[in-house]
Amino acid sequence: MSQAGAFPPGKKITVVFVIGGPGSGKGTQCSKIVRHFGFTHLSAGDLLRQQVQSDTEHGAMIKNLMHEGKLVPSDIIVRLLLTAMLQSGNDRFLVDGFPRNEENRRAYESIIGIEPELVLFIDCPREELERRILHRDQGRDDDNVDTIRKRFQVFHDSTLPVVLYYDRMGKVRRVDGAKSADAVFEDVKAIFTQLLTTQVHSLTHIYLPFSPIDCSVLIKP
Numbered sequence: 001m002s003q004a005g006a007f008p009p010g011k012k013i014t015v016v017f018v019i020g021g022p023g024s025g026k027g028t029q030c031s032k033i034v035r036h037f038g039f040t041h042l043s044a045g046d047l048l049r050q051q052v053q054s055d056t057e058h059g060a061m062i063k064n065l066m067h068e069g070k071l072v073p074s075d076i077i078v079r080l081l082l083t084a085m086l087q088s089g090n091d092r093f094l095v096d097g098f099p100r101n102e103e104n105r106r107a108y109e110s111i112i113g114i115e116p117e118l119v120l121f122i123d124c125p126r127e128e129l130e131r132r133i134l135h136r137d138q139g140r141d142d143d144n145v146d147t148i149r150k151r152f153q154v155f156h157d158s159t160l161p162v163v164l165y166y167d168r169m170g171k172v173r174r175v176d177g178a179k180s181a182d183a184v185f186e187d188v189k190a191i192f193t194q195l196l197t198t199q200v201h202s203l204t205h206i207y208l209p210f211s212p213i214d215c216s217v218l219i220k221p
């Protein structure tokens, strides 16, 4: 059952999915969006790495799957996302590295159920992705040539169809991720400025044009 009702009633929750190949700059752009637009950044990969580090129930299984470049079962990642969303107390979320396949998307829909406002798709050629990952130097177990190849395959076979799904709904905003991080952010900034401006207008539309109260009904003859 959807947990959308677990959020404070009457509060508009804004969710943006951030999708792109491994090394496309999802985390980099999310940090900038957080600073400029007050979103909470939820990185699916970081949440899973925390599970591995704290040696939780599924830690060993998650570690093995990540090392293989494979995807972790959707209910695990969706529950981690939901917990982080509720704990944050914020109403704006960037969900980075998710959904990565149809199963992720469906599990999110049935467990969290808050429709994303849009999907930011950071597009970047494979050679550039590979170059960046091999220079990332964050000590990640999966940033090696063999696992990178498998992660690219998963991205191509499983994640791109999800981008297409949202594109058909008119929700995808594509940016050219091959530019410098600051240049990409100029494009990202325009997308978020437009999103938040449109939301203000639609809220005004909902809440402001009250019909005038007919006071005559209040005055007793």
Ligand SMILES: Nc1ncnc2c1ncn2[C@@H]1O[C@H](COP(=O)(O)OP(=O)(O)O)[C@@H](O)[C@H]1O
Binding pocket: 020, 021, 022, 023, 024, 025, 026, 027, 028, 029, 132, 133, 135, 136, 137, 177, 178, 179, 180, 181, 182, 184
């Ligand atoms: N536009 C960019 N140009 C060059 N390097 C970048 C750019 N964006 C990010 N990077 C670098 O590439 C690596 C991968 O970026 P990251 O944000 O971790 O990507 P992702 O989260 O999509 O895997 C990092 O070392 C980061 O500093």
Ligand SMILES: Nc1ccn([C@@H]2O[C@H](COP(=O)(O)OP(=O)(O)O)[C@@H](O)[C@H]2O)c(=O)n1
Binding pocket: 020, 021, 022, 023, 026, 027, 044, 045, 046, 048, 065, 066, 067, 069, 070, 071, 072, 073, 077, 096, 097, 098, 099, 100, 104, 142, 151
């Ligand atoms: N929705 C997700 C996101 C990440 N993951 C796992 O976490 C790994 C790293 O994801 P990440 O988002 O941190 O990787 P980058 O794209 O940032 O390089 C993936 O290769 C998967 O093994 C997952 O199983 N399901």
Ligand SMILES: [Mg+2]
Binding pocket: 026, 027, 043, 045, 097
């Ligand atoms: Mg990342």
